[in-house]
Amino acid sequence: MSIFGKIMSAIMGTAAHAEAPATPGSSPIGGSAATPSATAPAGQPVDVEAVLSGLAAKSAEPLEWRRSIVDLMKLLGLDSSLAARKELAQELHYLGDTGDSAAMNTWLHAQVMAKLAANGGKVPADLKD
Numbered sequence: 001m002s003i004f005g006k007i008m009s010a011i012m013g014t015a016a017h018a019e020a021p022a023t024p025g026s027s028p029i030g031g032s033a034a035t036p037s038a039t040a041p042a043g044q045p046v047d048v049e050a051v052l053s054g055l056a057a058k059s060a061e062p063l064e065w066r067r068s069i070v071d072l073m074k075l076l077g078l079d080s081s082l083a084a085r086k087e088l089a090q091e092l093h094y095l096g097d098t099g100d101s102a103a104m105n106t107w108l109h110a111q112v113m114a115k116l117a118a119n120g121g122k123v124p125a126d127l128k129d
Contacts, residue, residue: 003078003088007112008119010076012046045122048113066127069109088112 001009052065055075063071069088073080085108086098092111098104110128117123 002091003084004091004112004115006078007073007076008116010078011048011051011116012120045120048116048121048123049127067109069105069112072109072112 052072052075056063056065059075061074063075065072065075069085070080073084078084082101085101085105088108089098089104092108092115094104094107094111096103096107113123113127117128
């Protein structure tokens with residue numbers, strides 16, 4: 001699975017999760033009913049901010065997922081190494097210099113948020129910049 005595919009799966013849930021009925025008090029990502037679910041009812045966009053905020057609230061480490069691709073990947077339990085981010089940049093067709101990791105990281109975060117929005121995610125405008 002691609003790195004972006006792993007990001008999508010971690011946030012949006014898999015098709016199996018979307019089709020399987022949830023039991024009361026559970027969510028597809030192992031939380032409780034009070035925790036935002038990774039999937040939404042059919043036809044409803046997934047609230048990306050709510051899912052990520054819910055995960056961040058459970059994290060022992062403070063992560064700035066709203067602006068940092070590294071922290072976003074860490075929050076999702078994904079490899080956030082430079083090599084993984086370069087691979088993600090290649091997947092998303094980054095044309096800049098991957099040696100300039102600051103510029104690449106900023107671009108990656110914006111692209112990931114835009115692609116989540118394009119694939120059924122409800123992403124606030126301030127996270128797409």
